[in-house]
Amino acid sequence: xxxxxxxxxxxxxxxxxxxxxxxxxxxxxxxxxxxxxxxxxxxxxxxxxxxxxxxxxxxxxxxxxxxxxxxxxxxxxxxxxxxxxxxxxxxxxxxxxxxxxxxxxxxxxxxxxxxxxxxxxxxxxxxxxxxxxxxxxxxxxxxxxxxxxxxxxxxxxxxxxxxxxxxxxxxxxxxxxxxxxxxxxxxxxxxxxxxxxxxxxxxxxxxxxxxxxxxxxxxxxxxxxxxxxxxxxxxxxxxxxxxxxxxxxxxxxxxxxxxxxxxxxxxxxxxxxxxxxxxxxxxxxxxxxxxxxxxxxxxxxxxxxxxxxxxxxxxxxxxxxxxxxxxxxxxxxxxxxxxxxxxxxxxxxxxxxxxxxxxxxxxxxxxxxxxxxxxxxxxxxxxxxxxxxxxxxxxxxxxxxxxxxxxxxxxxxxxxxxxxxxxxxxxxxxxxxxxxxxxxxxxxxxxxxxxxxxxxxxxxxxxxxxxxxxxxxxxxxxxxxxxxxxxxxxxxxxxxx
Amino acid sequence: xxxxxxxxxxxxxxxxxxxxxxxxxxxxxxxxxxxxxxxxxxxxxxxxxxxxxxxxxxxxxxxxxxxxxxxxxxxxxxxxxxxxxxxxxxxxxxxxxxxxxxxxxxxxxxxxxxxxxxxxxxxxxxxxxxxxxxxxxxxxxxxxxxxxxxxxxxxxxxxxxxxxxxxxxxxxxxxxxxxxxxxxxxxxxxxxxxxxxxxxxxxxxxxxxxxxxxxxxxxxxxxxxxxxxx
Numbered sequence: 001x002x003x004x005x006x007x008x009x010x011x012x013x014x015x016x017x018x019x020x021x022x023x024x025x026x027x028x029x030x031x032x033x034x035x036x037x038x039x040x041x042x043x044x045x046x047x048x049x050x051x052x053x054x055x056x057x058x059x060x061x062x063x064x065x066x067x068x069x070x071x072x073x074x075x076x077x078x079x080x081x082x083x084x085x086x087x088x089x090x091x092x093x094x095x096x097x098x099x100x101x102x103x104x105x106x107x108x109x110x111x112x113x114x115x116x117x118x119x120x121x122x123x124x125x126x127x128x129x130x131x132x133x134x135x136x137x138x139x140x141x142x143x144x145x146x147x148x149x150x151x152x153x154x155x156x157x158x159x160x161x162x163x164x165x166x167x168x169x170x171x172x173x174x175x176x177x178x179x180x181x182x183x184x185x186x187x188x189x190x191x192x193x194x195x196x197x198x199x200x201x202x203x204x205x206x207x208x209x210x211x212x213x214x215x216x217x218x219x220x221x222x223x224x225x226x227x228x229x230x231x232x233x234x235x236x237x238x239x240x241x242x243x244x245x246x247x248x249x250x251x252x253x254x255x256x257x258x259x260x261x262x263x264x265x266x267x268x269x270x271x272x273x274x275x276x277x278x279x280x281x282x283x284x285x286x287x288x289x290x291x292x293x294x295x296x297x298x299x300x301x302x303x304x305x306x307x308x309x310x311x312x313x314x315x316x317x318x319x320x321x322x323x324x325x326x327x328x329x330x331x332x333x334x335x336x337x338x339x340x341x342x343x344x345x346x347x348x349x350x351x352x353x354x355x356x357x358x359x360x361x362x363x364x365x366x367x368x369x370x371x372x373x374x375x376x377x378x379x380x381x382x383x384x385x386x387x388x389x390x391x392x393x394x395x396x397x398x399x400x401x402x403x404x405x406x407x408x409x410x411x412x413x414x415x416x417x418x419x420x421x422x423x424x425x426x427x428x429x430x431x432x433x434x435x436x437x438x439x440x441x442x443x444x445x446x447x448x449x450x451x452x453x454x455x456x457x458x459x460x461x462x463x464x465x466x467x468x469x470x471x472x473x474x475x476x477x478x479x480x481x482x483x484x485x486x487x488x489x490x491x492x493x494x495x496x497x
Numbered sequence: 498x499x500x501x502x503x504x505x506x507x508x509x510x511x512x513x514x515x516x517x518x519x520x521x522x523x524x525x526x527x528x529x530x531x532x533x534x535x536x537x538x539x540x541x542x543x544x545x546x547x548x549x550x551x552x553x554x555x556x557x558x559x560x561x562x563x564x565x566x567x568x569x570x571x572x573x574x575x576x577x578x579x580x581x582x583x584x585x586x587x588x589x590x591x592x593x594x595x596x597x598x599x600x601x602x603x604x605x606x607x608x609x610x611x612x613x614x615x616x617x618x619x620x621x622x623x624x625x626x627x628x629x630x631x632x633x634x635x636x637x638x639x640x641x642x643x644x645x646x647x648x649x650x651x652x653x654x655x656x657x658x659x660x661x662x663x664x665x666x667x668x669x670x671x672x673x674x675x676x677x678x679x680x681x682x683x684x685x686x687x688x689x690x691x692x693x694x695x696x697x698x699x700x701x702x703x704x705x706x707x708x709x710x711x712x713x714x715x716x717x718x719x720x721x722x723x724x725x726x727x
Contacts, residue, residue, distance in 0.1 A: 037631070038598070044631035056631040058557040124555035129590055157506045165503045170513075173506070177514050185521070195651025199680035205645030211652055216533045216585025220593055221525055227595075262499055269513055273520035282567040283593065284582035289524050296520075359563055359597035431571040439574050443600040448627040 008086040009094035010390045012103035016079035017383055017390070019111065021472045023071030024376075028468055030064040032461045039454035054122050062133050063121045068371065069131055069234055071114060076379035077175065077238040078106070081153065083386050084168055084245045089160035096159060102152040109145045113138060125208060129223050131230050132186050136210045139187045146183070150176050167261050171241030174269060178233030186226035188213035217284050221277075228276035231367075235375050237268070239338075240307050242382045247311055247331050250385050251321055252491035256313035264306030271300050278349035281358065290351075297349035304342035311335040326401040327493055330381035333409065337373025341366065356431070361450070361457075362423025369416040372408070372464055380471050385493055387478045392485045394494035396477035400470055401495065408467035414460030422453035536583030538668040541650075541659050541675045542725065544684050545691040545713070548646035549722025552715045553592070556633065563594035564603045564726070577604040587659055599630060606727040611698035614720045619701075636715040637704055643713065647684035650677045692717045695724075 037043045037057045044056040053059065082103060086092055093099045116138055120126070126133040134142065153176060157169070165173075189210035196202040214222050248255055255261060277285065277293020312335055315321065321328045344366050348357045357363060384401065388394055395401065429449065432440035485494065502509045542550060553559070566572050568579040580603055585591055609617075613624060618636055621628040653659040654677060661677035678684030689708070695717050696708040704714050 038629060041629045041631060049634075052631070053635045056633075058560055058631070061560045062557055124557075126554060126557065127590060128554040128557065128559055128592065130595060154506070163504055164500075165506060165509065169506075170503075170509070173510050174513050174517070177510060178517055181514070181518060181521075190652055190656055192645065192648040192652045195648045195655060197647075197651055197678070197680050197684075199683075201681055204651070204681055205648035206642065209645050209648065211649050212590040214529075214589070215657070216588045216591050217582045218529055218533060219589065219591040220585075221528055223591070225521060225525060266499075266516065269516045270519065273517050274524065277524065279595065282569070283565055284580055284585070286528060289528070292524060355567075355569065358567075359595070361596075364596065430575075431569065433571065433574075439571060443575070444625050444627050447598070447629060 006090060006092055007094075008083075008092045009100070010083060011100070012093065012107055013079050013082035013386065014390055015104075015107045016075050016082060017386065017475075019107075019114075020072060020075040020079050020379065020383060021475060023067055023075055023114065024379075024468055025465075025472060027064060027067030027072050028461070028465045030060050030067060032458065032465050034060055034064055035454065035458040035461045039451060039458050053124075059122055059124060062126060062130075063118065065131060066117060066121065066133065069230070070117070073234055073371075073375055073379065074110075076242075076375075076382065077172075077234075078110070078149070080238075080242050080245075080379075080382050080386070081172055083390065084241070085153065085156050085172070088162065088166040088168060088245065089156055090162040091156060091159045093156070096155070099152060099155050099159070102148055102155060106145065106148045106152055109141070109148060113141045113145055116141070120208075127187075127189065127210065127212070129186065129212075129219075130227055132183070132223070132226060134187075135208045136187075136189055136191050137208050139183075139189070142183065146176075146180055150180070166245070167255070167265070168241040168245040170265055171237050171244065174265075175233050175238040175241070178229065178237065182226045182229050182233065186222050220280060220283065221285050221289070224279035225273070225276040228279055229273055231370075232268075232272040235370060236272070236304070239375050239378045240268075242378050243307075243311055243331060243335065246378075246382050246385050247314055247328075250325070250327055250331065250381075250492060251315060251318060253314050253316075253318055256310050256316065260306050260310045264303040264310065267303030267306065268300075271296055271303060275300055275349070278354065281349075281351055281354045294349050294351055294354075298346045301342060301346050305339055308335045308339040308342070321492075325492060325495075326398060326405050327381055327384050327495075329402075329405050330377045330384070333405075334374050334377035334381065337369055337377065337412070341370035341374060344369070356427035357423060358427075360423035360426045361419045361453070362427070365416045365419025365423060368419065369412060372412045372415060376464070376468075377408070380468075383471075383475065387475060388485060388493050389489055391479050393478055393481045393483055394485060394496055396474050396481055396496050398495035399497060400474050404467040404470040404474070407470070408464050411460045411463030411465075411467060414456055414463065418453040418456035418460065422450045422457075425449060425453075533586040534583055535586035535665070536581050537666045539584050539586055540665050540667075540673050541587045541653075541661055543675055543687075543691060543721070544643060544646050544650060544678065545641075545688040545695075545718050545721040546725045547649060547722075548641045548643050548688065548713075549715075549718035549720065549725075550592075551642065551646060551649075552636065552719045553722055554590075556636075558602075559592045559594040561594075561596060561598035561630070563597050563601045565593040566601055566603050572601070576601045577607055587653075589653065589657075599628075602723070602726055604727055606724045609723065611695055611720050611724065612700060614723050615699050615701060615716065618716055618719070633716075636719060637701060639715045641688075641713040641715050641718040643685050643688045644681055646688075646718075647678060647681060650684075688713060688718075691721060695720050 047055045274296035277289045278297045429446040434440045566576045566579045618633045621630040654661045664672040692713045
């Protein structure tokens with residue numbers, strides 16, 4: 001045996017890096033269009049009257065959320081898994097033909113599902129359940145992709161040389177299990193072609209149409225148990241997996257506290273799933289479920305802040321790195337946004353606050369400071385760290401990266417501040433009564449007053465998208481650069497001017 | 498224990514699964530034990546109403562409109578009585594929504610009329626100046642898919658005992674029977690009869706002509722559904 005470091009195989013990681021960038025652009029571009037459609041409704045016709053059915057807000061909105069969640073974020077999760085997994089398990093995918101095959105199958109099946117989702121959503125084929133809009137044929141395809149991912153993941157874990165599982169692996173395993181459980185239960189549906197008429201006819205109507213197994217309040221309960229925890233296992237757990245690997249690697253600092261990691265991991269696993277009820281406050285679900293949702297949402301601050309503080313303290317004594325490296329900046333501001341977002345969420349889950357916040361743009365703002373500031377920043381940081389190692393080239397431009405960081409930060413700040421003001425204004429106006437006890441405003445008053453904030457939100461979103469395009473350009477130039485790195489890179493990523 | 502788990506991925510995964518599944522067991526299962534029971538006055542959707550519900554879903558109306566009146570004075574003043582669980586007994590899927598860019602529609606049938614909806618879908622700002630809702634003109638020409646609505650009726654009657662062709666109690670003490678066709682042709686005939694009632698209150702001549710010729714544009718089904726929300 002030669003005494004040299006392992007060579008890892010990044011074929012599949014690279015494939016998912018491409019989809020992360022491309023689907024990120026698609027998802028964010030659609031988001032920017034939607035933001036401006038709300039401020040300027042004429043934009044619903046941006047491709048003309050004839051195509052209005054496919055370009056209006058209501059068709060694009062599910063496309064935006066699904067493209068960002070299942071396109072950008074999930075690709076990022078897969079890309080980092082196929083990079084991090086091999087490295088912390090000390091095994092190369094190239095060592096097993098089966099693993100390579102599973103990895104590639106995973107990618108191509110995933111891409112086929114993404115394509116079918118885009119087409120079906122534009123055509124208006126949807127079950128209407130948020131982030132679970134796919135009809136049964138696509139649901140089955142999603143389950144197959146997920147099983148292939150699971151086989152590929154546990155296959156790699158089974159072959160590992162490193163006996164003990166690193167923290168990131170815990171989170172990837174939890175992502176796999178959590179999404180599997182949630183997705184299966186929430187998407188239980190019966191295809192309506194199974195119905196048979198009294199006259200003996202069967203196979204009636206659209207073959208892809210289905211009806212939910214759950215009705216009304218039960219359906220709502222399952223949906224928000226899913227909806228909230230899809231955030232948990234799509235936007236929190238795997239992103240924590242990323243930062244636990246990439247921050248120590250990039251900064252050369254060890255994780256501050258193992259005990260805190262343990263506490264925050266198992267705490268998060270136990271507490272998160274209870275919190276879904278906070279989407280249903282003042283609804284017709286049982287009161288005790290609503291109360292549990294509220295209380296556990298507040299408790300959720302502990303494990304969330306546990307991870308975030310662990311990250312920030314990892315930089316103890318090394319804060320000059322934050323000033324020096326835009327890559328570290330992304331990770332540290334990402335952690336800060338994570339803290340901010342996981343404080344904001346519990347505040348919104350308090351019943352009296354929720355009475356104002358629910359159904360308003362404040363909720364939209366909350367989602368976006370988490371997704372843009374935490375998820376987006378962390379995935380881009382992860383790809384920036386991976387690029388020099390995967391493509392064996394230094395990052396094309398450090399100054400472009402720094403510019404991107406500030407443009408996107410400004411974008412996020414504009415986004416959430418405008419949505420805070422819009423949401424609270426709207427909530428307060430809905431409930432306002434005049435001195436005679438009558439409603440003070442008609443509904444349309446509460447819509448037209450939001451115009452300036454919708455415009456500002458559009459600008460914020462546009463800045464973020466511009467930053468993302470700079471990211472894509474930087475990645476492209478990095479890949480195609482001629483400067484090849486000779487040796488295995490340690491710690492901080494090499495960057496050009 | 499944690500160190501041991503970290504060396505045994507299988508047991509680690511089992512442990513994680515048990516911990517995450519716990520909340521679902523406690524919160525969701527008890528509620529399922531009491532399946533949604535309809536309150537008096539809640540009837541299944543007719544064929545045309547269900548087809549209209551499909552049009553509503555197809556265009557993600559629920560992305561901007563809720564169907565859940567919360568028990569606050571401001572909401573009951575604006576929208577009517579707060580929502581009761583049993584009113585959703587036949588809602589598969591539920592359509593509560595999560596965002597009110599536009600107003601709640603839970604009881605829109607009580608305060609908007611057929612021709613109001615017609616104008617609103619054609620040009621929202623014509624009835625609500627300042628509205629940011631896009632127009633849905635294609636609904637006036639796209640044909641309604643009655644067959645799929647019928648297939649859904651058959652399915653929910655078979656799998657979930659939704660009482661089609663059976664008496665359901667109404668608030669005034671009377672009984673109502675919601676009919677479901679015995680064949681595809683029968684279902685289409687039932688839907689057309691309902692559509693004619695709606696079209697009689699509409700102004701668009703093309704829609705009237707289409708219904709007279711036996712075709713049902715999506716707008717007619719959508720309005721039937723809107724009117725049923727009370």
